[in-house]
Amino acid sequence: MNNKFYWGIGVLFILLIIGATVFVLVKDRSEMRQLEIELEALQKWKEDRETPEVSKEDQKPPEVSKEEHPAHGHFHEDGTFHAGEHDDPIQPPSRDYTPTQIQIPDGITAPEVIKAWERLDYIANNIWEWGGVPSDRAVELIGILMPPPDGFSGPTGHRDGEETMDLLIELDLLGDPRAAEVIAKYMCDGIIGGRSIKSMLVEMGVPAVPYLVPYMLDETRSPLLRSRAIEVLGRIAEKHRKDLEGVVEHIIIPRLEAILSEEEPDYFEGEDAREALARLK
Structure with a gap:
């Protein structure tokens, strides 16, 4: 009986020791976990202190002040903004030119002929x-090409017709009607010939006519060179007769008929006059 009692007391004592140990371990783990949570919270608080929170207002892009950038102003190449107009605004190409002088021949009294002139x-x-595109480059090329060089030398003084033709082609492609005077002179003065230069003037159309008519009427000029103006005028007049109004009926056609009425017209001038008249009759 006594032995059982002591065994019971012993077992109970052991259980108390085990329970106390378990209680201490569990309590220590709980405290350790609590300590870890507190340390994490402390670390987060420290980081928040070192990195201030950016508000939504601060995240918005800065607004451009109307006072800083007025409605009327301009930016310079360095990116700075300046109020008012630019000191050196871009100017459009000039359309200025000196028109060719048209003189009514002496002895003309018929009203319809005067009206044509x-x-x-x-x-x-x-x-x-009649359209066209003003070009600063065209003005530059006209300055290079005019006045035409003597003989067959190119604009830079070299005897190079290919160089001259390249410049004339570039001038023509710019679409500036002021080129008509230059191209007509190079063709009718015999500096450059061929189908290409004639086609340039035909494509220019009406603006080329005032520069070609004087060459057609110039009795002091070689008939061969006059024939160039006749051929081109005939082709332009066929395409733009309405715009030319009475120029075809009272200036061009009478000259063609006068050439063909000659006893022995020049071969080239006569052929071109005959072909042009066939286009216009």
């Missing part, structure tokens, strides 16, 4: 009416 003068003074 006045129409020719109007065209000479209003070449932009």
Whole structure:
């Protein structure tokens, strides 16, 4: 009986020791976990202190002040903004030119013929009416090509017709009607010939006519060179007869008929006059 009692007391004592140990371990783990949580919270608080929170207002892009950048202003190449107009605004290409002088021949009294010459003068003074693109490069090329060089030398003084033709082609491609005077002179003065230069003038159309008519009428010029103007005028007149109004009926056609009425017209001038007249009759 006594032995059982002592064994019971012993077992109970052992259980108490085990329970106390378990209680201490569990309590220590709980405290350790609590300590870890507190350390994490402390670390987060420290980081938040070192990195201030950016508000939504601060995250918005800065607004451009109307006072800082007025409605009327400009930026310079360095990116700075300046109020008012630019000191050196970009200017559009100039359309300025000196019109060819149209002189009514002496002895003309018929009103319809005078009106035709006045129409020719109007065209000479209003070449932009038929379109075209003003070009600073065209002005530069005209300055290079005019006045034409003596003989067959190129614009830079070299005897190079290919160089001259390259410049004329570039001038033509710019679409500036002021090129008509230059191209007509190079063709009718015999500096450059061929189908290409004639086609340039035909494509220019009406603005080229005031520059070609004087060459057609110039009795002091070689018939061969006059024939170039006749051929081109015939082709332009066929395409733009309405715009030319009485120029075809009272200036071009009478000259063609006069050439063909000669007893022995020049071969080239006669052939071109005959072909042009066939286009216009």
